[in-house]
Amino acid sequence: VTSNEPLLPKDLFVGLEQVTHLCTGGEAPWLRGFEEVYKEFARLKSDGLAGRERVYEIGDECRDLMGQLWGVPGHRIAFMPSATEGMNWLARGLGWKPGDNVVTDNLEFPSVAYAWRDLAEAGVEIRMVEHDDFHIDEDALLSEVDARTRVLAVSQVSFYTGQNLDIRRLALGLRTSAPSTLLAVDATHAAGVVDVWAAVTDLCVSSSYKWLLATHGTAPCFLSERAESMTRGSSYGWHNLAVWPAQGAERAPTVDEKLMPMRLEPGNPAMVVVLFLHHALSQLLEVGIGPIQEHAWNLSERIDAGLRDLGHTVISPSARVARSGNTCFLVPDAAALQEDLARERVLVWGEYGRVRISGHLYNDDSDVDRILEILAKIR
């Protein structure tokens, strides 16, 4: 019998000694080390231009760390305000024609499913592949793609079921059958806990406040070279246009757009959050995504087996590689069960007919034992 010890001590986080924290899929706990990061930011913020330059330098280091995590060059990572904005930028940026289509699925997170909603007016069809008993089949997605599919848009890991889609299989399928279709991936429930192969995608974006351990306000976004060349910008400003210093303060009628990473940043990103993300990524990369992924899969298997023993209907996949940090089961009154568990100081996310139990690198077998014990008692 293997035992799953935390890969990062719980006392590196605020409040973990008081709760069984199994809700990283909703909000991650706060790293104590952020206090020092905040102090450093405060010092730099008050230090005029020199301080600001250092803040931007740390920002560039953060792009590199993100690139390291995702296997892409750091200079192709932009900081968008939210993961939602990544998909919407693509929806606004492609020159759509009547008869074009987008392929996604009917279990998708709203920001992925509905970023394209206004395109219907332009004659663009939104194809939602139906889930099969809460499973999304990669081949079913690919079979909906045709020569007019501009974008295949999916979450790598489902917010609803925890299914970890095989993104490389989707990329390979597109390369052979529809090479001009862009692959757009929301990696919010994948980044920081399982491997993310951003290099095979055209756009890969993630929130920072879940598995990446930072907070709201910054979403790293990878954009491929070909997607960059195929898209038009839709917001412009001092940060993504080549306005300085050639013409001084006087404006010329035309101005060039900057390339990635500035291209997706018309104004300043939320730099204090970028600094938090930088610190969080250092912690994650020190442990390594390989061990984190194995740990999350181990916990998921234990949670799954325990839930089934209690008679629950688990909707997460049972194949190890299709698992993630999220293990989910059906409960009609999911919000009520979440509250019952919270009263026992066990934190999960319960909504829309299912409860999601999340295991990340600070969780261990005792957390799994505890939730199963409470579930056995109250349900």
Ligand SMILES: Cc1ncc(COP(=O)(O)O)c(C=O)c1O
């Ligand atoms: C797949 C997915 N994308 C995006 C988000 C939200 O991210 P943001 O607020 O950064 O747009 C969530 C939040 O639950 C999510 O599950």
